[in-house]
Amino acid sequence: MNRITIVTVGLGLVGLLSLTAVGQAQHVHGHSMIKEGTPGDSHPDERAALGLSQAAEAGLKLTMREHLEAIRDIVASLSRQEFDAAAKVAHEELGFPKHHQAMERESGATFPPKYHELAMAHHQEAEDLAKVLSSKDLKTILPKLEKTIEACVSCHRAYKL
Numbered sequence: 001m002n003r004i005t006i007v008t009v010g011l012g013l014v015g016l017l018s019l020t021a022v023g024q025a026q027h028v029h030g031h032s033m034i035k036e037g038t039p040g041d042s043h044p045d046e047r048a049a050l051g052l053s054q055a056a057e058a059g060l061k062l063t064m065r066e067h068l069e070a071i072r073d074i075v076a077s078l079s080r081q082e083f084d085a086a087a088k089v090a091h092e093e094l095g096f097p098k099h100h101q102a103m104e105r106e107s108g109a110t111f112p113p114k115y116h117e118l119a120m121a122h123h124q125e126a127e128d129l130a131k132v133l134s135s136k137d138l139k140t141i142l143p144k145l146e147k148t149i150e151a152c153v154s155c156h157r158a159y160k161l
């Protein structure tokens with residue numbers, strides 16, 4: 001091997017080695033990102049378990065899936081500027097009438113007082129949203145929609161089945 005060949009092979013090796021290092025760093029990084037949401041790791045799951053019966057759990061989950069559909073329907077109505085339709089969904093599907101239906105579905109289960117408060121706060125936010133929808137003013141409506149969704153998030157952070 002002449003001098004030039006040795007230098008070229010040497011540079012090639014350095015290049016390969018640094019590529020491997022980058023690859024490993026990316027692998028480690030990707031791995032730690034996946035781990036982040038895993039309960040019991042660096043982010044422990046601090047939500048309180050409700051410990052419901054199977055029937056009550058099924059009822060609660062059904063209500064929850066309808067809640068998500070209600071949010072979808074409200075956003076869809078807003079995008080078509082159908083404010084009355086959005087108000088009807090906010091009141092009937094997320095407001096106080098929904099609470100009675102939810103309780104019937106949860107077959108007499110008892111909930112911690114804090115859970116009950118979060119549930120009531122979420123119905124109240126939805127009723128507030130229903131009221132401001134008649135303004136037809138997105139600058140007034142969207143902050144109330146955000147608060148309604150924030151009420152979902154607050155409870156999901158605190159409780160699990």
Ligand code: HEC
Nearest residue numbers: 061064065067068115118119122151152155156159160161
């Ligand atoms: C007062 C508490 C509370 C409020 C308010 C609440 N949720 Fe939930 N939700 C729960 C609990 C508890 C679970 C079960 C979560 C778990 O075990 O990981 C759940 C689960 C869900 C699920 C999963 C359902 C399934 O079939 O597994 C969806 C979707 C959902 N919620 C949507 C919503 C939306 C949208 C809102 C707001 C409009 C909302 N929730 C408001 C308590 C709440």
